[in-house]
Amino acid sequence: MKKSALILGVSALISLGGLASCGGSKADVVLTVYNWEDYIYEGTDEKGNIVGESAIESFEKKFFEDTGKTIEVKYVTFDTNETMYTKLSKNLVKCDLVCPSDYMIQKMQSEGMLESFGYDKTTKKYTEGLNNVNNNTSPYIKDLFDSNNFSDFAVPYFWGTMGYTYNTEYVSQEQVSTWDFQWNPGNDLKGNSLKKKITIKDSVRDTYFTAVMHVYKDETIALKEQHEAGTLTDKAYNDALSEIFNRHDTETLAKVKAALSELTQNVTLEVDEGKSDMVRGNIYANLAWSGDSVFSMDEAEAAAKPVTLAYEIPEEGSNVWFDGWCMPKGANVEAAKAFLDFLADPEVAAKNMEAVGYTSPIAGEAIWETVKDWYEADPEEYSEEECDECDLSYFFEGTLPEGEEAKILIPTEERGRQFDAQYPSEETINRCAIMKDFGAEGNAALYKMWNEFTASF
Amino acid sequence: MEATKTLSRNKGVVRETRKWLCMPYGVFLILFIILPILLIFYYAFTDARTGAFTLGNFAALFEGDSSVTTFKVIGQSLGVAALTTVICILIAYPIAYILANSKWNKNIVLVYLFLLPMWINFVIRTIATKQLLIFFGLDPALHPWVCSIIGMVYNYLPFAILPLYNTMLKLDKSQIEAAADLGASPVQVFFKTIVPMTVPGIVSAATMTFMPTMSSYVITDALSGRTITLIGGQIENMFLNGAQQDLASVYAVIMLALIGLSVVFENLFSEKKGAR
Structure with a gap:
């Protein structure tokens, strides 16, 4: 009894002390x-x-x-x-x-x-x-x-953006350049089936939009072609894509539901293990946020059994968050x-x-110097022919000292990796849309559909 | 006279203090057990917007397409729990017998070896299990059920071994010997004496594994690539995705009912055996 009284007293004192330190600063x-x-x-x-x-x-x-x-x-x-x-x-x-x-x-x-x-x-x-x-x-x-x-x-x-992190030993850039990849994974570069070697996010909005882009592929590709032909301005292209990206009417929900139900044979879900599974080679492609992708690429290079990973934003369009x-x-x-x-x-x-x-x-000089420090090609290692000149003026314009251009030489073999994940080209960013809130009713319908999907495997 | 008076007064004080010392437990009971259960029932039986009493949340889970999902989730939970329980007992029974027999288990090192995994957090163990299974060529993404059941059995085996081991320690050896002496074959000895004597152990091993496996979902999530959705996982989904406390609470009520049922079964069983 005495002992417990003592413990109680002490804990009471501790909690009082805790409260006191919270109250007065x-x-x-x-x-x-x-x-x-x-x-x-x-x-x-x-x-x-x-x-x-x-x-x-x-x-x-x-x-x-x-x-x-x-x-x-x-x-x-x-x-x-x-x-x-x-x-x-x-x-x-x-x-x-x-x-x-x-x-x-x-x-x-x-x-x-x-x-x-x-x-x-x-x-x-x-x-x-x-x-x-x-x-x-x-x-x-x-x-x-x-x-x-x-x-x-x-x-x-x-x-950042959202796209696929993929293992270049098993998956080609072409395969992950479209959201179709999730629906028709086909075989890996060694001839084995890619089914269940792909993970997508157990996170409603992130996986939902991939399906929206997939079911309205005809529209998004038509927009892309018009944009490339010059009949659509950057802004008009992005606005039109945004509209498709954020669709959540009953018809879209039904289409997405049908599309998602086809996914259960091809993918598994994750929210956090995707990074380590990519690094360990358990899976070959992972729907990922750009920052996570950079993290995976860094880890995979430093791993005991180094793995080369890359990042790709599918052509239909994706999310900028x-x-x-x-x-x-x-x-x-x-x-x-x-x-x-x-x-x-x-x-x-x-x-x-x-x-x-x-x-x-x-933007600004300090950031630009950091970017150059991380990514710029070492002239002793790469000749100019082995490099691509990347223009980031859309991002750094007006923030650098006079006379400094936001252009950087990146080794061609490093393209589609950390640099492109962190600083997508202007062309890529044009096809990335912002996520909008669907409102209470839209969300309720979406969540209902989603809970049915995650349980349908 | 004076001295006894103070003494009795002191006694009264002690009694008062003792009463007060129970307070924290009372507060704990109310805050962390009774209140949450009341909240679950409140959310399950009221409309999320108006707060009025309704059975609509139950209806929402059991009508049309939703009922398919609901029954699937409940069915999978029961399936995983039942499979895990049966396999655990089948594996644990002989182990417990061997461990309880001093011939094979001279010091209790073996018992500790089997309980050792319990000392490591199960989330960490599950991450390791996944890597181990992949190493052996069992990809959780391709074999979600096999991997999940292996993970569940591995995690809950100690819960089955311990009660069985405790019963086996108290086995009446003379009865077994008598049965053998009177001409029963080893198989008969086993089914006529050992099994009946260990029924309480089997029942508590079954509840010790069935109840936690019913509500656990972290292991299956990790070892099935989140493709086997259990009740616990569905509750989590509903909370994280737009705070659907009402529907999540309905699931919680269902889970409470299922666990309650298994407790009733356990009591029925052990009472019958006890009365014999």
Whole structure:
């Protein structure tokens, strides 16, 4: 009895202590940041050793230098958009900044959960603070945000595309250049069946759109041809593709359901193991986010039995996604803006990009130097004939020092790998559309169909 | 006189404190057991939008195309659980007999060897199992059922061995010897004396494996490439995809009912045997 009383007492004391430390902070300002796991530079190397100052620590120092006030950043993490949304909407987490994905930003905005950043649509700039964001954000991302009306409620943090990671020893680039691959996998390059050697995402929206692009292939290919012939502008092409990409009427749902039911013989589902299965050679193709693909390629090269992986975005069109910082209602606007402006400093963004592996929406010299450092062909190793000149001016335009062109020499044998996954060409990006929220009813119908699909194997 | 008074007063204080010491358990019981169950029933029997009482959530799962999915998920769960239970007991029974017999198991090292995997987290073990199966040429993507059942049996075998081993330790050796002396063949000895004496062990081994396998889905997810959807997995899907708490709760109620049924069966069985 005594012992248990002691334990109770001690635990009570500990919890009291815990509460006390939560309640009072010594800092003048407290900023709570709610972010994805592993989504910021934590001052550590790949093995987790501390090698420098984390982004948060640097910001706390800078904030004190700039304002004379001390700030404490409380950093909380989440793992899916849906858990984040549930916790925020039920007030289980209160924060000043949160980092949802595109369709979730749209949903939260339409429900009035978000604070405005003060964006002027005529000058395409934020009116107060956020100078780094104004000056350093890539023109491509700025346009994307502006044309989708995200700018007022969200500041971009990372972005990427979706496509296939594939094992070049077993799968040819041609095979994965169309979503048909999932429906008719055929044989691998060694003559064995590719059935069940492909994984797709156990994540509604990501797998749903692959089926939409598949069932409306005639339309998407016709658009592509018109675009190539020059009868469709880039914007008109992308808008038309976006419309198809986000279809969710009853007829589309029925078509997609039928198409998905054909998939059960060919694929298995995963959300996270796909990366390691690719690296180990358990599977030969994996529907993947570009950042994950870069991660798999890096790991596969470094593996005990090295494997060559590559990344391809099918010709029908795919998804361009982004995560952006939003301020929930009641956030500390000033401190939040200071933090975002700090993150938009190209030096800081370069460090974050290196740590996280996804592509930063920030352009600017520091980022450009990082990209060149990672990917530019070594003249001693490759002659100019063995290289392709890649033009990234769509992304870096106006952010580099005068006279510097955003052109880079990439070894031809490295094309379709890390560089192309991180910085798709302008041509590729034209056929990538943004995911839009389907609204309550659309989602309900979609989820019902999806739950039936995942159980139908 | 004075001394006894204080003593009895102290006793009263002690009794008071003891009462208060139960509080945390009461709070725990309410917060983590009773409240969640009430919530499940609330969500299952109310309309998600209006909050009014309805049986519509059950209807939604059992009408038209949906019923195919629902029955398939429940059927698969029962199938995986039943298969795992039967195979576990078939494997565990002889092992338990051998382990309980000191002739073969001089020190209890063997028992520990069989229980050893339980000390490692099952998620880690399952990841390793997948790699091991691929190494042996059994690709989970191509043989989802075989791989899943292997993984399940591997994980739940200790749960079947332990109760059987405990019963076997208490076997009445003289009865077995008597049966043999009176002319029963080894097979007769086994079925007429050993099996009846170990029925309580079999029943508790069956429940110890059947109940957790009914609700577990992580192992089958990993070893079938998420192609075998069980009740637990479907509940997860429904929560993650658009927070369909109402439908997920219906599944939870069904699962509770199935587990409740298996408890009733267990009680019926052990009571009968006990009365004999």
